[in-house]
Amino acid sequence: MTTSTLSAAELIVWRTMLRAEARISRRLGADLLASHGLALGSYDVLMHLGEAPGGQLRMNDLADRVLLSRSGLTRLVDRLQREGLVVRQSCAHDARGLYAVLTTAGRARLDEATPTYRQGVRDYILGRLDEPDLAALGALLDKLADEPVAV
Numbered sequence: 001m002t003t004s005t006l007s008a009a010e011l012i013v014w015r016t017m018l019r020a021e022a023r024i025s026r027r028l029g030a031d032l033l034a035s036h037g038l039a040l041g042s043y044d045v046l047m048h049l050g051e052a053p054g055g056q057l058r059m060n061d062l063a064d065r066v067l068l069s070r071s072g073l074t075r076l077v078d079r080l081q082r083e084g085l086v087v088r089q090s091c092a093h094d095a096r097g098l099y100a101v102l103t104t105a106g107r108a109r110l111d112e113a114t115p116t117y118r119q120g121v122r123d124y125i126l127g128r129l130d131e132p133d134l135a136a137l138g139a140l141l142d143k144l145a146d147e148p149v150a151v
Contacts, residue, residue, distance in 0.1 A: 028120040036113040041066065041076055043117060046085060046102065046110040055102035058091065062100050085109055 006014070029040035038046075048065045049055050057065070063073040077100050080086040085106035091097030102110070129137065 024124045027124050028117065031116050031120045032113055035116045036109065038109060038113050041068070042080055042085075043110075043113055045073075045076060045080060045100070046106055047114075047117075049086065049100060049102040050107065050110045055107065056089070056099045059088075059098045059100055080106070 025040060032038045032040055032043050036043075044066045045062065048062060049057060059073060059077070060070065062077075063070050066073065068076065077086055077088065080100075081088065083105075085103055087101050087103055089099045089101050091099060126134070
């Protein structure tokens with residue numbers, strides 16, 4: 001088998017992983033939207049800002065954390081700014097740099113939505129796995145999250 005060929009079993013695993021991620025994300029997103037009028041991507045931005053010192057992150061760093069392109073993050077932050085949930089601030093030591101900063105309203109929305117998000121994580125993932133499953137999944141995800149070693 002060449003390196004570009006995938007076996008039937010490998011394709012099944014790959015497609016199952018994609019399907020599971022899509023379904024879980026769709027369910028979490030629907031819960032957040034229905035209960036808080038907040039899309040999953042917006043929650044992700046607010047969560048990362050909420051965890052950052054001072055509630056702020058450079059736009060480039062935030063894009064890396066939420067796995068969006070720079071332009072995709074810019075559009076999302078534009079929407080969050082229109083809603084009053086974040087503001088942009090210039091970086092004092094780098095005129096080209098911009099920070100996304102969580103507002104008081106953004107913190108309140110994050111605090112309201114977090115229990116819904118966590119319950120969804122529990123219902124759709126963690127509650128469906130026992131301790132050995134969690135340990136095995138954690139080990140597998142650690143392997144996949146690591147950068148591949150160049151050969």
